[in-house]
Amino acid sequence: MHDNSQFEVIIIGGSYAGLSAAMTLGRSLKKVLVIDSGKPCNRFTPHAHNFITQDGKKPAEISALARQQVAQYDTVSFHNDLATQGAKTEYGFEIQTNLGQTFTAQKLLFATGIKDILPDIDGFTECWGKTVIHCPYCHGYEVRGRKTGIFVNDESAVDFYKIISNWTDSIIILTNGKATFDQAELQEREILVMENTVTYLEHEEGSLKKIVLDSGQTHALDALYFRPPFVQHCAIPQQLGCTINESGHIEVDDFQKTSLPGVFAAGDCTTPFRSLAIASAQGNKAAAMLNHELIMGEHA
Numbered sequence: 001m002h003d004n005s006q007f008e009v010i011i012i013g014g015s016y017a018g019l020s021a022a023m024t025l026g027r028s029l030k031k032v033l034v035i036d037s038g039k040p041c042n043r044f045t046p047h048a049h050n051f052i053t054q055d056g057k058k059p060a061e062i063s064a065l066a067r068q069q070v071a072q073y074d075t076v077s078f079h080n081d082l083a084t085q086g087a088k089t090e091y092g093f094e095i096q097t098n099l100g101q102t103f104t105a106q107k108l109l110f111a112t113g114i115k116d117i118l119p120d121i122d123g124f125t126e127c128w129g130k131t132v133i134h135c136p137y138c139h140g141y142e143v144r145g146r147k148t149g150i151f152v153n154d155e156s157a158v159d160f161y162k163i164i165s166n167w168t169d170s171i172i173i174l175t176n177g178k179a180t181f182d183q184a185e186l187q188e189r190e191i192l193v194m195e196n197t198v199t200y201l202e203h204e205e206g207s208l209k210k211i212v213l214d215s216g217q218t219h220a221l222d223a224l225y226f227r228p229p230f231v232q233h234c235a236i237p238q239q240l241g242c243t244i245n246e247s248g249h250i251e252v253d254d255f256q257k258t259s260l261p262g263v264f265a266a267g268d269c270t271t272p273f274r275s276l277a278i279a280s281a282q283g284n285k286a287a288a289m290l291n292h293e294l295i296m297g298e299h300a
């Protein structure tokens with residue numbers, strides 16, 4: 001009889017990285033539990049792009065299909081819940097959840113993503129993922145040639161401007177306060193840098209119309225780029241002692257191993273290169289390495 005609380009691998013986070021890993025491990029006949037709290041970072045965007053075979057689909061459609069495909073492997077179980085605590089045990093790891101469940105496994109994979117921190121400006125959250133966007137590879141094509149702002153106030157502003165100018169030549173920079181970087185190169189290119197505080201974003205159901213500044217000035221815009229600061233979505237890796245690097249990501253090696261033996265991580269929680277393709281690829285690789293360790297009998 002199966003023990004429904006003991007697994008070879010617990011995957012925390014059942015989105016693109018986690019489901020991709022679950023498929024590889026399921027196909028490797030491993031007894032796996034996927035614990036997921038159902039809050040992927042791209043849930044605000046109506047359409048996902050730049051993921052081959054899925055271009056333009058709704059994110060929830062892509063992950064529902066992924067989950068359906070993974071569910072066909074009967075060694076994989078799902079638990080919809082929030083993992084709240086993790087501990088090292090004699091034989092591996094123990095995970096506790098919000099609903100009071102305790103699960104154990106020989107190995108862990110964190111595919112828990114990150115939480116974006118948006119500024120407290122009216123309209124920002126409503127437009128996030130629709131016309132306030134973080135990545136030109138995901139959404140730049142859809143707003144090519146349109147009136148575009150970049151919300152940035154650090155040394156990355158000039159490079160950010162150059163990258164976005166690949167998609168549009170109508171660009172202004174919004175620093176939302178006194179600019180803290182050298183503007184010489186932008187001035188040479190006659191790029192408008194607006195240093196006023198942004199009061200709100202005027203929009204219709206997330207479709208940006210204009211930004212309104214504290215001076216009362218307005219500026220019509222169709223799109224606004226913003227690379228948000230973030231926190232790890234899940235605190236357990238850090239609690240367990242996994243190294244978090246300077247950029248705030250879980251440190252992993254080329255095989256997605258964290259600094260803690262037996263603990264792997266994949267997807268957005270490990271890298272600034274945020275994409276469905278990269279998250280899926282990392283989950284796939286982590287799972288192959290986890291399977292390898294299990295076969296070779298490498299203990300945590």
Ligand SMILES: Cc1cc2nc3c(=O)[nH]c(=O)nc-3n(C[C@H](O)[C@H](O)[C@H](O)COP(=O)(O)OP(=O)(O)OC[C@H]3O[C@@H](n4cnc5c(N)ncnc54)[C@H](O)[C@@H]3O)c2cc1C
Nearest residue numbers: 013015017037038039041042049083113129267268275276
């Ligand atoms: C607004 C937006 C739009 C984007 N658009 C695109 C696009 O068009 N194309 C593209 O390629 N990429 C896009 N991306 C990037 C892409 O969405 C991410 O790279 C991808 O979602 C990362 O997958 P992941 O599995 O690492 O993390 P996520 O998809 O964020 O999933 C993490 C999962 O872990 C779960 N979780 C976290 N902590 C716990 C816990 N303690 N217990 C249980 N579960 C937990 C969460 O609920 C979530 O389901 C976009 C990102 C954003 C923010």
